[in-house]
Amino acid sequence: MGLRLSALLACGLALLLFSSACDLARPEVVVVNELGERVMVRHLSFRGCAWEPVLRHEETSSARLCVAGEGRVHFQKLDLTDYCVNQIESGEGIEGLCNCDGTLPDEDEEELLAPEPLWFNYQTTAVFSVEEGDIMVIRLRPEQIEQDFSVPGPYGH
Amino acid sequence: MRQFSSLIFTCIASAVLMLTWPAAAVAQSEPRETDAAGGTGQAPNQQEHGGTGQAPNQQEHGGTGQAPNQQEHGGTGQAPNQQEIEELEAIIVEDEQLPEPLEPTASTLSVDGDTVKQSSRPSLLEVLSERASDVYVSARGLGLHGVASGASGGIKVRGLGGSPNSQVLIVEDGVPDVQGVFGHPLPDGYVPFLLASAEVVKGGDSVRYGSNAMGAVVLLKNRWPEAGQFELRTDSAWGSYDTLSQSVTLLAPLGPVQTRAAFSAWSSEGERDGAGGQRWVAQFGVRLPLEHWSIELHEKLFQVHGADPGPIDHPHTGHDFDVLRNNSSLRLSFDQARWSWSAQPYLSVGLHRLYDGFHSLDWSVGLRSELSWQALDGLEALFGLSAEHTEGDVQNVADGVSEPTDAQNDLGAFAQATLLLFERLHLMGGLRFHHSLRWGSYVLAKGGIRLELPAGFSLRARVARNFRQPTIRELYLPYPVANPELQPELALNSDVGIGWDYGVLHLESNVYRSYAKQLIKTFGAWPTATVVNIDEIEVWGIEASATLTALGPFNASSSFAWQDVGRFTKQNPSLKANTMLEAVFPIGLDTLRASLSFEWLSGLFQNNYSLDPMDDVYVLDGNLRYQTVLESWGVGLDVYLKLRNLLNREAAYIEGYPMPGFNLLLGLGLEL
Numbered sequence: 001m002g003l004r005l006s007a008l009l010a011c012g013l014a015l016l017l018f019s020s021a022c023d024l025a026r027p028e029v030v031v032v033n034e035l036g037e038r039v040m041v042r043h044l045s046f047r048g049c050a051w052e053p054v055l056r057h058e059e060t061s062s063a064r065l066c067v068a069g070e071g072r073v074h075f076q077k078l079d080l081t082d083y084c085v086n087q088i089e090s091g092e093g094i095e096g097l098c099n100c101d102g103t104l105p106d107e108d109e110e111e112l113l114a115p116e117p118l119w120f121n122y123q124t125t126a127v128f129s130v131e132e133g134d135i136m137v138i139r140l141r142p143e144q145i146e147q148d149f150s151v152p153g154p155y156g157h
Numbered sequence: 158m159r160q161f162s163s164l165i166f167t168c169i170a171s172a173v174l175m176l177t178w179p180a181a182a183v184a185q186s187e188p189r190e191t192d193a194a195g196g197t198g199q200a201p202n203q204q205e206h207g208g209t210g211q212a213p214n215q216q217e218h219g220g221t222g223q224a225p226n227q228q229e230h231g232g233t234g235q236a237p238n239q240q241e242i243e244e245l246e247a248i249i250v251e252d253e254q255l256p257e258p259l260e261p262t263a264s265t266l267s268v269d270g271d272t273v274k275q276s277s278r279p280s281l282l283e284v285l286s287e288r289a290s291d292v293y294v295s296a297r298g299l300g301l302h303g304v305a306s307g308a309s310g311g312i313k314v315r316g317l318g319g320s321p322n323s324q325v326l327i328v329e330d331g332v333p334d335v336q337g338v339f340g341h342p343l344p345d346g347y348v349p350f351l352l353a354s355a356e357v358v359k360g361g362d363s364v365r366y367g368s369n370a371m372g373a374v375v376l377l378k379n380r381w382p383e384a385g386q387f388e389l390r391t392d393s394a395w396g397s398y399d400t401l402s403q404s405v406t407l408l409a410p411l412g413p414v415q416t417r418a419a420f421s422a423w424s425s426e427g428e429r430d431g432a433g434g435q436r437w438v439a440q441f442g443v444r445l446p447l448e449h450w451s452i453e454l455h456e457k458l459f460q461v462h463g464a465d466p467g468p469i470d471h472p473h474t475g476h477d478f479d480v481l482r483n484n485s486s487l488r489l490s491f492d493q494a495r496w497s498w499s500a501q502p503y504l505s506v507g508l509h510r511l512y513d514g515f516h517s518l519d520w521s522v523g524l525r526s527e528l529s530w531q532a533l534d535g536l537e538a539l540f541g542l543s544a545e546h547t548e549g550d551v552q553n554v555a556d557g558v559s560e561p562t563d564a565q566n567d568l569g570a571f572a573q574a575t576l577l578l579f580e581r582l583h584l585m586g587g588l589r590f591h592h593s594l595r596w597g598s599y600v601l602a603k604g605g606i607r608l609e610l611p612a613g614f615s616l617r618a619r620v621a622r623n624f625r626q627p628t629i630r631e632l633y634l635p636y637p638v639a640n641p642e643l644q645p646e647l648a649l650n651s652d653v654g655i656g657w658d659y660g661v662l663h664l665e666s667n668v669y670r671s672y673a674k675q676l677i678k679t680f681g682a683w684p685t686a687t688v689v690n691i692d693e694i695e696v697w698g699i700e701a702s703a704t705l706t707a708l709g710p711f712n713a714s715s716s717f718a719w720q721d722v723g724r725f726t727k728q729n730p731s732l733k734a735n736t737m738l739e740a741v742f743p744i745g746l747d748t749l750r751a752s753l754s755f756e757w758l759s760g761l762f763q764n765n766y767s768l769d770p771m772d773d774v775y776v777l778d779g780n781l782r783y784q785t786v787l788e789s790w791g792v793g794l795d796v797y798l799k800l801r802n803l804l805n806r807e808a809a810y811i812e813g814y815p816m817p818g819f820n821l822l823l824g825l826g827l828e829l
Binding site: 043045047048049050052064066067068069071072074132150 | 432
């Protein structure tokens with residue numbers, strides 16, 4: 001009995017290790033913002049992973065363990081150039097703060113931008129497939145994105 | 158991953174082989190001894206009733222019910238000898254913990270508490286779904302169902318269940334469990350650590366239990382210590398995605414007072430972002446049995462914290478919820494030879510908070526009283542009264558806006574009688590007069606017949622008129638929409654069944670019809686959604702089951718249900734099949750149990766009118782359990798491994814919320 005119990009406990013230990021491996025076997029995904037120097041993205045999501053922080057140009061998200069399968073990357077996009085132009089054209093902005101020549105405003109001036117910019121929903125046109133154990137780097141490029149009209153609305157309680 | 162899968166299967170196969178081959182040899186050479194000493198001849202842990210099967214309690218009434226499983230009465234691990242079995246059977250007959258008498262004409266499913274605990278399914282409702290093909294329960298993760306948007310745990314029995322489960326009433330220790338404002342039970346509030354039995358009365362029973370018992374009633378009964386019994390159990394488990402579970406259960410007599418207590422906690426990181434959560438449940442009970450009188454106090458406090466992770470293609474974080482609820486009741490009962498009476502006041506209070514500012518405090522206060530009278534041999538009558546007051550405060554703390562609501566007040570009086578003629582013919586009839594201060598009076602009724610035929614055959618039929626009142630949420634809360642003009646739902650459920658018992662084989666089949674009028678349905682999407690009563694729906698179905706018990710060391714059961722739900726297809730599958738295989742191998746005084754459970758689900762849609770069809774669901778779960786006794790310490794040891802989604806298939810009960818891939822839970826139980 002003792003031998004069998006020991007064998008069982010040994011198997012249990014192996015299974016514990018295996019269980020940990022289950023987590024590690026999930027595909028690891030990283031997203032890189034390559035949409036342009038003045039384009040920022042936020043609320044990225046892909047196959048059950050959600051990234052909250054804002055990514056500036058060429059910034060990389062943290063690596064997260066997602067669910068195997070296929071899907072698109074969904075995100076919200078803010079094009080600072082468009083925003084500045086719109087601000088100036090509509091007369092709502094404060095001229096001089098938005099540098100539409102391609103440079104970013106000084107950090108201490110950013111908070112003076114008004115009104116609050118709108119972030120629009122976008123998704124990748126390509127469908128990415130990830131398998132267990134994969135490590136995938138997904139690059140967001142301007143020619144590979146489209147507006148996302150599939151965002152679920154509020155459901156209620 | 159595949160390499161890991163190979164590793165685990167190799168490991169399990171080796172363990173099973175190593176542990177079972179001597180036992181198998183013993184089983185072949187000494188089959189009789191094995192059967193007696195090893196408990197392999199026990200009845201299955203689950204009985205599905207409707208044809209010939211009877212509820213376990215019917216042993217007390219001369220029925221043919223089979224003995225509950227060994228585990229419940231034999232403690233952890235140690236296989237009883239023949240003398241112990243006889244003693245245990247004597248206890249079973251006298252056991253007051255067995256369920257309340259049900260009318261014998263109903264189609265029911267009975268599952269004992271240990272079966273629920275030992276199942277690889279992570280929640281009580283999912284275990285019930287595993288055991289009956291005409292019971293469907295949605296799931297989305299490792300065990301937490303959640304509330305509000307993205308929640309699972311919706312239950313459908315023979316096509317009726319409500320949204321999410323308002324048409325199936327759960328009654329725990331005699332008290333209807335309805336969250337005041339929301340009007341439905343919270344699936345995460347049920348843990349099996351004190352559970353003695355769970356029974357599903359298919360077809361509902363609003364005559365006895367009032368509103369919400371429309372599609373079915375789930376009766377939960379918790380354990381009390383038997384005379385002189387002291388039991389202390391702990392259960393610790395760890396599994397995939399950092400899932401942790403811990404429980405402590407105590408049954409102890411304190412002089413003339415019987416006490417029970419349990420505390421269980423569960424937490425998990427979840428299989429994806431936002432899918433984790435925590436839950437704890439504390440239960441406490443005191444009973445003072447006197448010569449004819451008995452006083453009981455039941456108390457249950459629990460908290461659930463989790464989040465809606467969102468659809469997998471649009472996941473989100475921070476959509477969390479927090480629910481804190483307390484259920485209390487006091488039961489006074491009196492028993493004499495032919496009379497028994499009970500009165501049970503109860504209180505349920507709940508605090509619900511959601512990420513978007515939703516905040517509610519609800520409470521229900523009620524009283525149930527029943528008088529049972531055995532007028533003649535074979536004739537039993539039951540009379541009852543019930544009253545309930547439900548109220549709640551709801552506000553959005555983000556903007557400080559309160560939603561005006563009105564309280565609900567209801568009274569009910571009912572009577573039912575069961576008559577047994579010629580030891581073969583059961584007749585049942587019942588009537589309820591229900592009065593709501595808002596909707597006026599309703600008369601509900603039920604009737605049934607059951608005939609025991611020679612050669613193990615039996616026939617039965619039952620019809621029940623049930624109802625459900627609109628909830629405060631449906632009437633007043635604009636989440637997503639409310640309609641104060643809603644009227645109660647009405648149902649007329651009927652079924653006929655045939656059963657056959659032949660030795661170790663039990664066959665059963667039922668044809669059912671669920672018909673409902675004025676069903677409350679929500680159409681459209683926020684902010685233009687509407688909620689209205691619809692005219693009528695009708696669901697026809699057939700279910701069949703076969704059970705093989707004690708076939709050597711094996712038990713097997715299989716059930717299959719098909720139903721035509723018409724256009725009422727939302728989360729209402731047309732086909733469901735469940736199969737279970739169990740093997741029990743005695744190894745000296747130890748026991749090894751292994752089981753497999755398979756579920757096939759087809760015809761599942763995320764919306765009505767056959768919109769948003771979903772892929773068939775195939776799920777295979779496994780369970781491995783080794784029970785022994787450390788004699789020098791006097792401790793029962795129970796090592797178990799629950800393997801879920803063994804085939805690592807992609808499966809989803811709810812669109813956008815796929816179930817986790819292969820995952821496991823390894824646990825250790827200790828019993829003093």
